[in-house]
Amino acid sequence: MKMIATTAYRPNGITDQNAAQAAQDLGIPFVVRNKRSIEKLHAEEKADVLVAARERLEFYPLGETEPFFFHPSSSAFRTKRPIHQDPLIEVSGIAAGDSFVDCTLGMASDAIVVSQFVGAGGSVTGCESNPAFAYIIGKGLKEYTAMPHLVEAMRRIEVVSGDSVDYLASLPDNAVDVIYMDPMFTNEISESSNFRPVRTAADTGQLTKRWVDEAVRSAKKSVVLKAHFRSVDFEAFGFNRRVRPNTKFHYGVIDCRNK
Ligand SMILES: C[S@@+](CC[C@H](N)C(=O)[O-])C[C@H]1O[C@@H](n2cnc3c(N)ncnc32)[C@H](O)[C@@H]1O
Incomplete structure (x- = not known):
């Protein structure tokens, strides 16, 4: 387009x-x-x-009159709760000082939470295949000042504009502690409204064997998938599903420590 x-x-x-x-x-x-x-x-x-x-x-995007723009979204409240209890932090096994690749950066809420947790000794890279999203989020992460407690975490995130499968393929084996994927839901969840105005512009590609294989090869500790509770991708791609009662999305983990 x-x-x-x-x-x-x-x-x-x-x-x-x-x-x-x-x-x-x-x-x-x-x-x-x-x-x-x-x-x-x-x-x-x-x-x-x-x-x-x-x-x-x-x-x-063409035909949409509600804009996509950078704001801290759910990271604003998630970083005010005990962060080690955040479900993504808990399931991933990530530790302070670790490296993290977010394959599906989107609004960067998950990346900001992880960046806050890994701290100054850690690193966070986020891939986003829509170039406008990548540009707007990259600028926002560099320039946003309205929430002082998140500024350092935001500045730490490096944005890669491009497909995460290509990015993972460029990494050496075991290069990153934790690799995360949160592809667009195929069953729309009404309360997950951040992307509603721009669903048409987001990359709606779903998980592939190559994507998971490249992630497992590049990850030292774990590969984490977030998907709708009805998704069959957890089982199809070998993720150990962590059921979260009464939530519409689940996490799945591939433990890479003994691969
Ligand atoms: C559900 S959103 C992710 C939301 C994100 N976890 C957050 O906290 O805001 C999925 C995002 O990943 C992007 N995406 C999907 N497949 C991708 C791929 N293969 N490489 C890079 N980005 C991708 C989409 O364009 C969309 O912006």
């Missing part, structure tokens, strides 16, 4: 500069806004639209 960059409805020097920068970074055309609504831009440009608004970058 074609993508363009433009400014806020009422541009200023900063939105002009940020839109031009986004266009250059992403290799997409910069288009003058001319006080056009998002609907009008979609109709006339026939493209997804990235907007440099006054406070943030926003992404409007």
Whole structure:
């Protein structure tokens, strides 16, 4: 899908500069806004639209009028609870100082929680195959300041714009402590609304044998899958399912320590 960059409805020097920068970074055309609504831009440009608004970058896939933008999402409250009890931290066996690859970065909520937990001695890399999401989340992680207790964790996350299977294939054996996958649910969950406006733009590809094999080869401790409780992927790909009563998603773990 074609993508363009433009400014806020009422541009200023900063939105002009940020839109031009986004266009250059992403290799997409910069288009003058001319006080056009998002609907009008979609109709006339026939493209997804990235907007440099006054406070943030926003992404409007063709036909969508609710934007995708960076915000801490569930990491805001998950990092205020005892973090070692967070289900992802618990099931993964991750420890302070460990390395973590998130194969499906999305809003980066899971990556922020893990980054907070692994601390200054650890590392977190997040892959995102939608280039607009990767760009907006990458900028947000570098620039967001509204939640001071998360700033250090956000800055630690390195964003890779591209397919995580290719990224994993580039890693040596046992290069990372924990590798995580959270592909888009095929059964939509109404309360998981972060992605609702942009479901059409997210990579909806599901797990493959190559993806799991590359993750197991590259992981030292564990590979973790989050999926809908009805998903058959846990059993199909050899994950040990950790049932969480009364929740719509489960985690599954492949223990890589004795592979
Ligand atoms: C369900 S969301 C992940 C949400 C994320 N765990 C969070 O905490 O915000 C899935 C995301 O992974 C991306 N994705 C799916 N398959 C991918 C792949 N093979 N490589 C990189 N990104 C992928 C999608 O575009 C989407 O943004």
